[in-house]
Amino acid sequence: MSASNKPAVIILSEAARGIGRRIAELTGGDLHGASARVSSAEVAFDQLKPHLQGLFVEGRPIVAVMASGAVIRLLAPVLADKMLEPPVLAVSEDGSSVVPLLGGHHGANDLARLLADGLHGHAAVTTAGDVRFGVALDAPSEGYVLANPENAKAVMAELVAGAPARLDGEAAWLAGNGIPFAADGAVTLTITDRSKTPTPLELVYHPKTLVLGMGCERGASSEEAIALAEKAVADSGVAEESIAAVASIDLKADETAIHAVAARFGVPARFFDASTLEAETPRLQNPSEVVFAEVGCHGVAEGAALAASGSDSELVFAKIKSKGATAAIARSSSIIDPDAIGRSRGKLFVVGIGPGAGRWRSPEVSAMVAASTDLVGYSLYLDLLGPLARGKTRHDFDLGKEEARVVHAMELAGQGRDVALVCSGDAGIYAMATLVFELFEKGGISDAASRIEVQVSPGISALQAAAARAGAPLGHDFCTISLSDLLTPWEDIQRRVRAAGEGDFVIAFYNPVSMKRRTQLAYARDKLLEYRPHSTPVILATNLGREGERVRVVPLGELNVDDVDMLTVVVVGSSESRTVTTGDGRTWVFTPRGYSGKAGTGMKKEAAE
Structure with a gap:
């Protein structure tokens, strides 16, 4: 099931989470919960009206655990073309009533029956064809396409009035229902893979053959x-x-x-x-x-x-x-x-899930993960996907052996599968996206893997997360430097630290320390003190967006390497970065948009523009 046609199951309270989760399991959908009142859902939303209308306009099937009247009023402003509307259903909080409100012949009626059966409730199907004949002529069985849906209303009206139909061709889904058939029927139901111009009282169905x-x-x-x-x-x-x-x-x-x-x-x-x-x-x-x-x-x-x-x-x-x-x-x-039949080209979604929490994961990334058959990544990152990983084939890897991990993902995609290569933060920042393209260039993968489709989606990087938690330290020029010398010579890292110090960049240090590597951060601190004040603010951000999150601000001159671990990103301000304390006692770090003597002029120019 593609992300675009996965039902969105809407719940507004913690009490509805049980029935909502059951509906999601029955339909293969995602649980969408009101952020103020629902503790856990794949998608959280702040305001119901724009969220519901947005899903409808996108064409997503909607199953709302709420009153039918409320759903109708909320969607009324965006109702337009009956032929294009997705299925919309309302379900009572106890699951006893399932009401298809819109898109009855676009899957809502079938979905209602599925849910009623799974929830032991009642499907309130009211469309005439379904009630009278047990079939919707404008919603043919899978594998058939109705060529002229504009004729469906007239044909159904004739049948409801008692007219018989003539069946030209074969289709079990039409023959095995309550429609009265006769050789001289007033309306005609034609099954053909040939191009045909229908008569006014004829429906033409083209089988996918x-x-x-x-x-x-x-x-x-x-x-x-x-x-x-x-x-x-x-x-x-x-x-x-x-x-x-x-x-x-x-x-x-x-x-x-x-x-x-x-x-x-x-x-x-x-x-x-x-x-x-x-x-x-x-x-x-x-x-x-x-x-x-x-x-x-x-x-x-x-x-x-x-x-x-x-x-x-x-x-x-x-x-x-x-x-x-x-x-x-x-x-x-x-x-x-x-x-x-055969195999598809295969897709590799290279995704960054940010710090891991769903609220910091982009909708595009969530959609890509939802559309995947397989997930490849470090076990912790796959665990952080929570319910989004349900029903996917997991390929767990320990830390290290990054190239083996990427080759595995590409080869899976080469088999025609849709694979998500899951990274924390942003997939293109010190992560797996680069390895994908290195392998395209140097080889080492099969011919099938070399022909896959690749899509890279951004995530919130540790740099961005730390900056947001601490204020606005990236208000002027900044750079990132990894202090790991595993793949980069230490001499090159030293040269970059000196250049960033001389250029007065705000610097985000990735991989600042490891269990065996404790001296590089101390070098960077001492070198930067040659270019900027002892009081320069330094942000130490640990476990961002996860349990145990901690954000501290210390002066550069007092930065202690022992206060930093492998889960910490270190952001060192420029000579212009400063702190401000707000009325609630919280201290924030920011870097002015312009340097000394320039900020005022720049602000005036911007106002004039």
């Missing part, structure tokens, strides 16, 4: 590939809604043109190795020795289409070519499940 096979040259034009695919569909007379997937050889897993074609038809791209495609040679209409010499199979477009659509499939449109691409179409005798 076709696969579009594609091949292309390396770096082929996306526009050219899309044009060729559209020509294949048009010339073959098939309905594009019946295309279940775009298929190709695994050497094209990272080919932009192939993915552009898949995006054009709104279907996934699936890939097969050369030996699988070569096994389809007896069924090819256009085998090629040239193609075999290049990629190890006698046909990519035809072979991939046939391999993806199954052993009982047939080629309904033979290969056509453009300058840099090929296309063919095959038909299966049954509905095609894209998740059961």
